Amino acid sequence: MGVDLGTQSVRALAVTDDGRVLGRGSAPLTGHREGDRHEQLPADWWRGAADAIRQTLSALSASASASASAAPARGRARVRGVAVCGTSGTVLLTDARGVPLTPALMYDDGRAGAEARYAQETGADVWDALGLRIQPSWALAKLLWLTGAGAKSGGDTSILQGARVCHQPDFITARLVGRPVPTDSSHALKTGYDLHTRSWPTAVHDRLGLSGLDFPDVAAPGTPLGTVCAEAAADTGLAEGTPVIAGMTDGCAAQLGSGAWEVGRWNTVLGTTLVLKGVTATPLRDPAGVLYNHRSPDGHWLPGGASSVGAGALTHAFPGADLARLDRLAADREPASVVAYPLVSRGERFPFLAPDAEALTLGRPSDDADHYAALLQGVALAERLCLAYVRFLGAPIDGPVTFTGGATRSDYWNQLRADVLGRPAALPEQADSALGMAVLAAHAVTGDDAARRMVRIRTILEPRPEAGRRFDGPFVTLVDALERRGWLPSDTATYAREHG
Template sequence: MSSAPRRTAVTSPAVIGVDVATASVRAVCVDGRGRVLAEAREDLPAPVRTAPGTGEQDARTWWPAVRSALRRTTAALPRGGREVTAVAVSATSGTIVPTGADGAPLGPALMYDDRRAADLNAEAQRAGSARWDALGLSVGPTAALGRAVWCLRTYGAALSRVLHTPEVIGRELTGHPVPVDWSHALKTGYDARTEQWPHEVFDALGLPPALLSDVRAPASEAGTVGPRAAEATGLPEGCSVRLGMTDGCAGQIATGAVEPGRFVGVLGTTYVLKGVSEQLVRDPAGAFYSHRHPEGWWLPGGASNTGGECLAEVQPDRLPALDAAAEARGPASYVRYPLCRDGERFPFVSGPARGFRLGAPRDEADAHRAALEGVAFVERLALERVGRLGVAVRGPLYAAGGGSRSSVWTAIRATVLDRPVRVAERAETAFGAALLAATGTLHENLAASAAAMAGGGALIEPVAAERPALDDAYGRFTEELRTRGWLPDGPR
């Protein structure tokens, strides 16, 4: 199923961002001021699990979906696509495809959550421990690095390249192989600090570096649209093809948080904090890890196991009424850590961590309010951890994700943080990819693209009258975490 494209009558130069997600492809065309001129969506087949811990998708479906979304987007433009200056592609982090000499897939794409090479990733972690320590990250069970080795051992001499999703699309757009950006290459082992593949790890695993592409900075040019792709998509021949970033990074860029000190809290099923720092942030606990900014800074971030999931049992149509009741009652009468899973990974790392309540709710509104406050406490703890790691957080916190559509929740977050929260207008991967496409084409650099295109968004101020009660509740929250041994002793 595909969605109908949207259009406006604007004819200024434009760029297109493409998001190849798990379930669909989205293309968004915007002008240099960030106005959406047209957009379209095409569905992808659901990934399949051929065995426990695996995740596969037919990579041959990606280009037809991208081609169709681009064709429908350009057809909706006043000049039929001739106004498009550049295009950039973003995708899921760590999805890879084994390909032959002609660039065609030898088998299905191995998705970002595929764990079939967990043992190889453990070996990679040991072989490159000094490198990973210097980078402040670890090679997890789902890392693409181990799966690249698995591809070599499975396909042997037939394997010519292991490609990331944007490389597959970039080859179709340009008609030749393209480099990979250092964001998509991160989970395949690329060391953005030294700007090299981890040769000692590759040697230990028997992985030839030639199986992976050259790496360049996001937003740099990978080539131009060739005649076949131009005819298929409606893009003008010679249109610049720029390198994108992973979906999470592109979503951050879409908010406008692209300069040092700017951070965004993404409140979806789980809570994610992302930001920009001038220097690489190394977190000894492993709760934080960093992508590399297109212009050489760093993008530290961490993902909690807590977030909007704590409201999963509430029917969506009841949320507005509960929000209104929670706003009317004020701060909750008790403290709740609304962790629905076993263990926490950010802003602290603890396998034994479990959700808890200090007290009991007086009514449903009280329980709802306590859940909203509990997630806000996690966010404050995350920002305090950023500060202890030496990163200054400047200005308002940008807010994105489904939870940020709740004005009550956003006001609670602003009050707990004692910091204004700016709700991003379009915190979408495709929009972030469009900002990358505009960098070096419509605008001089990424900061200029964000300033011109990302928009302001609603600014929510703290509620001063509620601050003392929430400060007290936050103190009880963190004290309980320390009492249980989950949160190390530190500044209170």
Template sequence: MSDEIFLGLDLATAGARLHAVTSQGKVLTERSLPLPPTQAPARGHVEQLPTYLEVARDLIRHVSADLGRRVGAVRALSITGTSGTVVPCARDGRPTGSAILYNDQRAWAQAEHLSDAGFPSTATSPLARIGWLEANAPARLYLHTPDVVATGLLGRVPPADTSHALKAGIDPVAAGWDTQQLDVLGILPRTLPDLVHPGTELGVVCADAAAETGLPAGVTVIAGMTDGCTAQIGAGAVRIGDTVGMLGTTLVLKAVSVEAVTGYDGAVYSHYAPDGSYWPGGASNVGADVIRSEFGNRNLTELEALADRHGVASAVRYPLPTVGERFPFNRPKAEGFILGEATTPGAAYRALLEGVAFAERLGLEALAALGVKVVSHRIAGGGSQSRLWNRIRATVLDRPVTRPANASSGYGAAVLALASHTRSSLIDVVATTEQTAEVIDPDASQTEGLQRNFERLCEELSRRGYLNTAYQKQI
């Protein structure tokens, strides 16, 4: 087992990345390639040419070449992608049209039909998206991006995993579609794949795919999970009490629970994990994307130094990039705001960093109010590369936070493949593969000032009617 290798393929929006990982968690090689740019043929539409299989084949060829003779030790692979992207396909799983991405909002009419029938929905609902396709550009089969790649590797259409299908009106435990919701939208069950739990063996790579990619015969394809879930695996947050804040374009919070946790008008949802636990979480609209929109091409190293010298922010803000927030409160008409003045670049940057950290604290408190146990918190994503931001987050949360060495979605997918192939629990596998880059302690000298700013923020959020009353008393 010590020489065995596992692959994790991450199909993001801008590109794809493939990790080759040993059974001890060491990354042997990783490769990335771009995916076609997204297109907006009409207002609210977001599409992408579905070249996922072609790009995946190229990546696997590159990694196979990198591994050389060691490619014979590859045992299994798993695929992760964005939640909610839908690809119209023929019955054999080959795409017949552009992928409709997770943030496409064309299906507002279908969402209204679902809501009127007693199934609260939004225009970004994957099921509403499938309903729109069925009404306007029907296909024989609707798949997620990992399903398209798995089909090409297996030579047949496999079941889809319940993680990628979670927001499409399914029962994640029974692994079945909700026929009542399908009936509302006129979707025939035969146009949808069967469902299985994450970690299920889907089959082995077929001879043609092995010849095209350089993989050995007998490599098993494992049903995956969404990119947020596999990043959670990569971060090592798989035990009860573990939480992780993934700070990228947006802030995503994930946790582990023995029971399904939902709440706040759909803002909190729970994935069903391979070990039978539940992974509740929610996604905020605040995050690092605001930095790009507000500071453009400015040198972030210089901005961080200025913000560090400034100390606790003189202004308090909730940095929403556009109208609407999903989590820690679900308010479609919420707007960002700033209290006080930030007259210098350092002051403005510091207030932004604190605002995102405050959203992280609010999110963890919202989860705790629903009964989620919060003991050990990890931080991941591109934003966790900022030492100042990490220290602010630890201080706002008033607890040490851990930054894992490998918390990417592709790495987590490889760990999932390892656990499934060896018939091991994720907890045991993570215990042997997890590597910590650093532990960040709170800055006691700034605790009081940040607490004052947090209280000012909460008062304003309450005044605007944004906070959920279910957990306001905790703040």
């Protein structure tokens, strides 16, 4: 079973060894947004996770019962392992027992800009060696904001001495096991964890005034963390003793669920925002620090980045609209009369760092269909720029790019993105980060290559060259606009215009 803690919902999925989905469930999540602020309550995560798991188990039990007519005693299905993913950079503080002391600052909470600069400057020697650049969206900057340490208060953390650092999935895995457990190295990355030496940069934490915090032990993704306790079994319906497996961030989870495990393969996850992940044999060095490298369970490196462009711009601009109808209208607007860079929130993180960037529209749309088409196309153009950037850094891109995330429900948008990228696009049957966690759980409990057996490709979309050429001009227009505003570095812009 995989559990995915998203921005707007918790999703759970139960999958067989050969990739058949036997059960799924979901529960909504809400938070508090105001300006740069975005918080959620961890207790809501647990309630949502318990609801989603119970729904999944209900479907799973029905499926098992229906297939057990010849052997009624075997009608109850068994979950052999569960793994959890969450949004990258989301963090809170708890006490030693795991009880929250603060709300959770979500991945796109933008209040830690000054703290990010302070953390970057204070630990520049360490971050440069690791190829990292601390951003406002990162958990390390948020910890400085939560504690009041660093640039604004001179490092006074006395109020929260001994508080435990907790990433989003840590809260759920701790509740499942019944005690605080190690975090996974994937979520720990944006808290400054060194994947090369597999250690926390304690000297930098001291300089930042964070030495009073309890940073958790760190386990590699796929490591058993414990088993489901009696209390969690009562809340979720999972059997007591079910193995709980260390997960990965939602972007990495989607990559596992896409089947993109081989060197040279890339996956784009399009949900509220856009995440690009690939596989390389060695870490991909990025002097700008906007791309970072996770470590895969099999030892390869997973370079990638998270953009603030995404489908969230559609729900903001067209709340409650019939998106299927708008898709049909957008098909007649290729290209739209305007060019957009549809940021979901203030600031951009990848493929360039611009904390003050705002959503961009060049021109005035003629009507709603034109506006909607420009947003769809703008996300696709941003995706094209992301792929150009990783090629600029020397990364190989082989075979189709795999599309996952909630946006893959739109057949029109899938084809548009393939056309704009000029590359084939592979669409798995299950475009869900929860599948990636089910794959990881299977990998942990069986020890074999679960991804090749469990990931089923539904279709491969071929790009239409004549359609793709329509967007060459808008792409250059967008690159020029981003460069003029000082957001996109000139060397990246030059490469994108010539090779993007």
